[in-house]
Amino acid sequence: MTLHLNGVSLTHSNGVHALQGLDLHIGANEQVAIIGPSGAGKSSLLNLLATALRPSSGELQVLGERAWQLSARQRQRLRARIGLVHQAPPLPPRQRVVTAVLAGKIGQWGLGKSLLNLVHPLDIPGARAALTRLDLSDKLFAQCQQLSGGQLQRVGIARVLYQAPEVLLADEPVSAMDPVLAEHTLSVLCHHAREHNVTLVASLHAVELALAHFSRIIGLRDGQILFDLPASQVDRDLLDKLYANEQLQFSPVAPPPLSVQIPRC
Secondary structure, eight states: OOEEEEEEEEEOTTSOEEEEEEEEEEOTTOEEEEEOOTTSSHHHHHHHHTTSSOOSEEEEEETTBOGGGSOHHHHHHHHTTEEEEOSSOOOOTTSBHHHHHHGGGTTTSOHHHHHHHHHSOSOHHHHHHHHHTTTOGGGTTSBGGGSOHHHHHHHHHHHHHHHOOSEEEEESTTTTSOHHHHHHHHHHHHHHHHHHTOEEEEEOSOHHHHHHHOSEEEEEETTEEEEEEEGGGOOHHHHHHHTTTSOOOSOTTOOOOTTOOOOOO
């Protein structure tokens, strides 16, 4: 089992109960979408799976390791096998895109090589290849401050693709993109996961994208799992319960247009 949570709860330092008694099991090579209203705990769950946050209680296993029973050095090695795509990638404004993408390997490179990369990019062809998959190769030597929000999100995704992790976690990875670009980008992520046998877990605000691209859907509300089902079994009644008191501006259970063939993960 790649990701295993048993009775996991998370309380932030300000006293907010983000996650409550989660039992969750995600196998190797699975591709899973997490949906739910704002404040449901989606980002907290992904950061917990990335071992960026420590559970307040319960058992967490990632790639067969009990992350918080490891030494700090062992935990760093584990994190090098996990890729996290942030909704707003933490990219220095004046950093060049090529350097930002190559930073995906910092967890696998030594300190000397990582510092050298800041001065002289060590794998320009590798960075270009990752960016090409996301239609951004023309931005290879641009500064991050010159990019739009959607372009920055794609740079963040390219960095994780270059990292080549065993587990890929994506927190609202297409929230700043237009619908066509969001479809394409999720297709790239799903194809990469299938091609390289990567476990993919993505939180998505757009329900229709989750249903179109992922075969397994987890509904999270108030820090608890409301449902964990195949996409084909997620109906309007379940979504109404999940988003109670939320304003849905779309028809989330509508199938994609017949002219568009979207392979699910």
